[in-house]
Amino acid sequence: MITSEELAGRVRDLLLAHPPGETERTEFLHARFDAGLAWVHYPEGLGGLAAPRSLQAAVDAALEAAGAPDNDPRRIGIGLGMAAPTILAYGTDEQKRRFLRPLWAGEEVWCQLFSEPGAGSDLAALGTRAVREAATGDWIVDGQKVWTSSAHTARWAILIARTDPALPKHQGITYFLCDMHAPGVEVRPLRQITGEAEFNEVFLTGVRIPDSHRLGAEGQGWDVARTTLMNERVSIGGMRIPREGGMIAPVAAAWRERPALRTHALHQSLLRLWVQAEVARLTAERLRQQLAAGQPGPEGSGMKLTFARLNQEISGLEVELLGEEGLLYEDWTMRRPELVDFTGRDAGYRYLRAKGNSIEGGTSEILLNIVAERVLGLPAEPRDDKDLAWKDLAR
Secondary structure (H helix, E strand, O other), X not given: OOOHHHHHHHHHHHHHHOOOOOOOHHHHHHHHHHOOOOOOOOOEOOOXXXXXXXXXXXXXXXXXXXXXXXXXXXXXXXXXXXXXXXXXXXXOHHHHHHXXXXXXXXXXXXXXXXXXXXXXXXXXXXXXXXXXXXXXXXXXXXXXXXXXXXOOOOOEEEEXXXXXXXXXXXXXXXXXXXXXXXXXXXXXXXXXXOOOOOEEEEEEEEEEEOHHHEEOOOOOHHXXXXXXXXXXXXXXXXXXXXXXXXXXXXXXXXXXXXXXXXXXXXXXXXXXXHHHHHHHHHHHHHHHHHHOOOOOOOHHHHHHHHHHHHHHHHHHHHHHHHHHHHXXXXXXXXXXXXXXXXXXXXXXXXXXXXXXXXXXXOOHHHHHHHHHHHHOOOOOOOOOOOOOEHHHOOO
């Protein structure tokens, strides 16, 4: 197994061969991937060195200190946090070679085609159909997806569709990699309470997907999707932020810089939320260290729950602290941003945007069930539709 000293040597070799100030950005990112320094815990040849995941932080710090470009992770978060680990776990060798390098380098943006108008919290009830064409072996997909972040900028999508309606809802699903530029893919913006449209609805009409873009076995889609969802919740709830970073940062800054706003009651609220934010940050760090030794588990659901609750409470405190100023909102202009920004712009934006945190990435209600059943070991809720064929379910 590679040591930290050997890894540091590889970083130096990369910087000598491709000086950041003299190397075009994409060329440097390609070289970093090929050197195994993209995600060091991945296998050799796929951006990694089969090294402990914990060594990635030292690589990132050394390259940042040298002025090396990053891959703009906020813009490609769905690819990095969801598509990549799923492709690594279930993809063929050809799929891994084709997709992981341009994904990591940010050349191809990914989105997630999971939720539907009638299948959000109960995702396994999805109705988008994929039918195998006998003559070519391709899959023809028809349906509608909703709440799709980055669909308007994405080149590829991770997609789940129903391939056997005669089976129970969790069993008749297959997972695909969908070309967002394929004929029959239509993306429409969904304007949110912030005025922006970072989300979209996607209509799929006769979209042709070759069988080579099926991920996992036919009918294995729910198992593959669970890997995606666990990684999604870890990537949302386990984000690495500095102490007093994230949503608590602007509130703490306003408290220090504007003493006229202070009251005893607000002080107590700020102290309580500051401590909870720090506990959440340290818990996320512990979760990342656990991930270094294995796979994400249901603990990520607990972190995502905490992320949503804290963001909503902290942004509410910020509006209250700022008084009349907190009720202002700078701009309702319709935008289609290229990345999700939970903390940018003003207090009004943060307050409004945080409302979505308890819905996206799994609703808080569903995540509470996951924590209850898979972390605490409580009895599962009765599910009388579990063994019924999907086609026989009431809709």
